[in-house]
Amino acid sequence: MRRYLFTTNHKIVGLQYFWLSLLAVLIGLLLSLLMRFHLVNPNAKVGWFEMLWPTGAAGGVMTPELYLSLMTMHGTIMIFFVLSITPQSAFGHYFLPLQIGSRKMAFPLLSALSFWFTAAAFLVMLSAFFVPGGAPLSGWTAYPPLSAMGAITGPGEGMGQTLWIASIALFCVGAVMGAINFIATVLDLRAPGLRMMQLPLTCWNWLVTAILSLLGFPVLLAAAMLLLLDRHASTSFFVPGSLVVSDRVMAHSGGSPLLWQHLFCSSDTRRSTSPFFLEWGSSRKSSRLSRANPYSDTKSWWWPRFPSGFSAFWCGGTICSRAG
Amino acid sequence: MSEWWFPAAISRHAIGFDVQFNRTLVAACIIFVTAQCALLIIAWRFRARARSAAPPKKPASSRLELVWTTATACLFLGLLFMGGHVWAGVQFTPAPPNSENIEVLAKQFAWNFRYPGPDGKFGRTDIHLIDDAANNPFGLDDRDPFAKDDITSATLRVPVGRPVKLTLTSRDVIHSFFVRELRLKQDLVPGMKIPLHFQADTIGTYEVPCSELCGLGHFQMRTTVVVMAATDYERWKRGQTH
Numbered sequence: 057m058r059r060y061l062f063t064t065n066h067k068i069v070g071l072q073y074f075w076l077s078l079l080a081v082l083i084g085l086l087l088s089l090l091m092r093f094h095l096v097n098p099n100a101k102v103g104w105f106e107m108l109w110p111t112g113a114a115g116g117v118m119t120p121e122l123y124l125s126l127m128t129m130h131g132t133i134m135i136f137f138v139l140s141i142t143p144q145s146a147f148g149h150y151f152l153p154l155q156i157g158s159r160k161m162a163f164p165l166l167s168a169l170s171f172w173f174t175a176a177a178f179l180v181m182l183s184a185f186f187v188p189g190g191a192p193l194s195g196w197t198a199y200p201p202l203s204a205m206g207a208i209t210g211p212g213e214g215m216g217q218t219l220w221i222a223s224i225a226l227f228c229v230g231a232v233m234g235a236i237n238f239i240a241t242v243l244d245l246r247a248p249g250l251r252m253m254q255l256p257l258t259c260w261n262w263l264v265t266a267i268l269s270l271l272g273f274p275v276l277l278a279a280a281m282l283l284l285l286d287r288h289a290s291t292s293f294f295v296p297g298s299l300v301v302s303d304r305v306m307a308h309s310g311g312s313p314l315l316w317q318h319l320f321c322s323s324d325t326r327r328s329t330s331p332f333f334l335e336w337g338s339s340r341k342s343s344r345l346s347r348a349n350p351y352s353d354t355k356s357w358w359w360p361r362f363p364s365g366f367s368a369f370w371c372g373g374t375i376c377s378r379a380g
Numbered sequence: 381m382s383e384w385w386f387p388a389a390i391s392r393h394a395i396g397f398d399v400q401f402n403r404t405l406v407a408a409c410i411i412f413v414t415a416q417c418a419l420l421i422i423a424w425r426f427r428a429r430a431r432s433a434a435p436p437k438k439p440a441s442s443r444l445e446l447v448w449t450t451a452t453a454c455l456f457l458g459l460l461f462m463g464g465h466v467w468a469g470v471q472f473t474p475a476p477p478n479s480e481n482i483e484v485l486a487k488q489f490a491w492n493f494r495y496p497g498p499d500g501k502f503g504r505t506d507i508h509l510i511d512d513a514a515n516n517p518f519g520l521d522d523r524d525p526f527a528k529d530d531i532t533s534a535t536l537r538v539p540v541g542r543p544v545k546l547t548l549t550s551r552d553v554i555h556s557f558f559v560r561e562l563r564l565k566q567d568l569v570p571g572m573k574i575p576l577h578f579q580a581d582t583i584g585t586y587e588v589p590c591s592e593l594c595g596l597g598h599f600q601m602r603t604t605v606v607v608m609a610a611t612d613y614e615r616w617k618r619g620q621t622h
Contacts (some may be wrong), residue, residue: 121596195593201570202553202595209488209553210595296571298507301488301552305507313554313569 064164070150072171073141080137080178087130094118112190121211124193128212129185131196132220136227137178144269145170145234148262152238155256157247162240166233173230181223184216192217198224200294200316201301204286205308208301218287221280228277228323231269238266272323279319286311390561390582390607396466397563404459470564475545475577480538484548485518486555486568489597491588492517495531497621503527510551517551531620536605539613540583548574556592559605567592580607 060068093100098118105113112122149167153160161167184191193212194203198220207214242255242263282293290307294316297309389395483494483502496502503526510519520527538544548557550568557576558565561584566576590601608616 120599124593124596124598193593193596199554199592202593213595299552299570300507300510303510303512312571314572 062168064160064168066149066153066161066164066167069161069167069171070146070148073146073149073174076171076175076178077138077142077146080133083182084130084133084138087126087133090118091123091126091130094123109185109190111188121190121193125185125191125212125216128193128195128220129181129191132181133178135196136224137174137181140227140231141174144238144262144265145174148234148238152241152259152262153245155259156242156245157250158241158245160245161237162245163237166237170230170233170237173226173233177223177226177230180219180226184219184223187215187219189214189216192220197317197320198283200283200286200311200313201296201299201308204283204295205299205301205306206287208304218284221284221287225277225280225284228273228280231273232277235266235269235273238262239270242266269323275319276323279316283316386563387560387586388582389563390580390584390586391563391578392581393466393470393578394561394563396469400459400463400466403462407455407459470577475575476543479543479545479577481545481547482536482538483518484536484546484557484568486548486550486557486590486594486601487517488552488595489590489601490517491534491536491590491601491603493533493536494518495533495617495620496526497529497531497617499526499529501526503530507551529621531617533620535603536588537613537616538580538605538607539610540607541579541581542610543577543579545575545577548576553594554592555590555594555601557588558591559586559588561586562605565591580605583607583609 060072063069101116102113102118103116105118106116109122112119112125149161152158189207190212192198192203193210194217198217202209203213203217203221205213206217242259246252246255282291285291286293286295286308292308292311294313295306295308295311296313299306299308386398386401389398481496481502485492485494494502504521504524505519505527506521507519509516509521515532518530518532520530520532522528546557548566548568549572550570552570554570555568556565557568561582562578562580564576564578566574568574584607586605586607588603588605590598594601
């Protein structure tokens with residue numbers, strides 16, 4: 057058991073990430089099916105709905121707040137725990153050392169820690185379903201002020217939203233650990249004589265994605281902390297003044313909801329580029345391997361990852377700045 | 381056909397938007413169909429056959445790859461430039477000076493619209509005077525003479541063929557103003573006053589749903605925009621004045 061759970065072997069860590077993301081995609085799929093079921097049969101009484109969500113589905117009928125929380129959690133799980141970790145963390149941990157001729161990742165303990173932070177984040181995220189008020193209903197982007205003012209803005213915006221933010225913070229810590237590990241592995245643990253220009257394109261993709269992660273996820277971690285402070289320490293980073301919610305004048309002043317959008321989108325581009333990069337690299341590699349010439353493509357085609365990745369990084373922030 | 385496609389466009393911006401959308405769709409379809417047909421033909425033409433010799437390996441053509449990558453980039457940037465031009469027509473140009481000024485206030489989960497009345501000026505507001513039960517969602521201050529004739533409405537009414545300048549704001553969370561027939565969508569961000577202008581050219585009643593998840597009652601946050609003949613619009617405004 058210890059060998060599989062608390063291992064630092066890069067292949068097993070990769071498999072752990074893979075099984076975690078597989079579990080996440082199955083849960084995300086189930087939530088999606090429940091949402092479709094509700095749309096087709098809005099008044100259907102289902103016994104086990106009430107067993108799972110005594111308040112959100114009292115009498116077995118799904119309430120609007122439960123529907124919105126399913127939508128929020130579906131989006132969050134799919135974006136963070138499937139799209140973000142499968143291409144980079146699962147495939148990367150398993151295949152990167154093999155593709156560069158190394159026996160391990162640069163920091164094996166960090167590999168294990170990054171996985172366990174991600175697994176803990178997943179458990180915290182799921183636990184939001186089972187607290188009073190239920191899971192948050194502010195969507196996977198958790199735009200403040202809706203996500204910043206507590207239960208006054210709706211059920212699920214109390215403890216459920218707090219757990220959502222804590223989960224994202226844990227996820228960011230794991231992602232940063234992984235990014236440092238990937239960058240160090242590519243730069244330092246290549247087989248003797250294997251130059252950067254000879255790396256398979258998948259390795260270039262993991263490297264550029266890791267750099268983007270290192271730029272994006274610490275920012276999201278800081279944003280999550282600031283949002284927690286807005287919720288529990290009466291700060292106003294994301295909440296402007298003169299707000300009236302449920303006929304009550306709020307005490308916040310001076311914050312900006314757009315600030316969250318800027319900070320959130322800085323990591324958003326990393327999540328969207330990683331699967332695209334992996335597919336791009338692997339498809340080009342497979343097409344080139346058929347010509348028994350695995351390295352020729354790297355020489356001319358490693359560089360587009362940088363303008364693509366960093367323009368996506370820049371565009372994310374720019375588009376967000378126009379959102380208002 | 382209308383059930384399968386966009387609702388009718390009722391402004392110049394909406395028509396420009398549709399032209400750009402169709403242009404992008406046609407370009408993408410041509411490339412998609414061409415690429416898939418080429419893939420099928422190549423897969424069939426060079427399929428593995430029993431007893432056939434392996435095809436001779438050809439060196440990769442970096443020039444060919446450079447050509448199609450550059451062509452794709454040019455097409456993408458061209459579409460981006462043309463689309464940006466349509467977008468900027470609303471987002472980066474000021475409203476015409478003869479525009480009808482209307483203030484839009486969103487809250488969980490209702491729309492409110494304010495018109496300046498015969499004096500042409502909006503009156504003072506105070507958040508402490510907000511009272512939804514007393515039909516004062518803006519917190520109009522009756523002590524201000526400019527506020528006395530302000531008109532508030534839960535429905536957006538605009539004159540046909542005349543530019544309208546909206547000033548969008550929210551008093552609680554982020555909402556989004558969306559009229560499909562105008563092809564316009566703009567977030568309402570608390571703490572900000574965001575201008576948006578349009579000119580509706582077809583009389584009718586069109587739905588305005590909130591298109592940003594704003595909480596439990598998001599699904600029921602909707603109103604209508606009524607595009608009226610100029611004379612009907614002026615008559616309606618006179619009828620609303622206190």
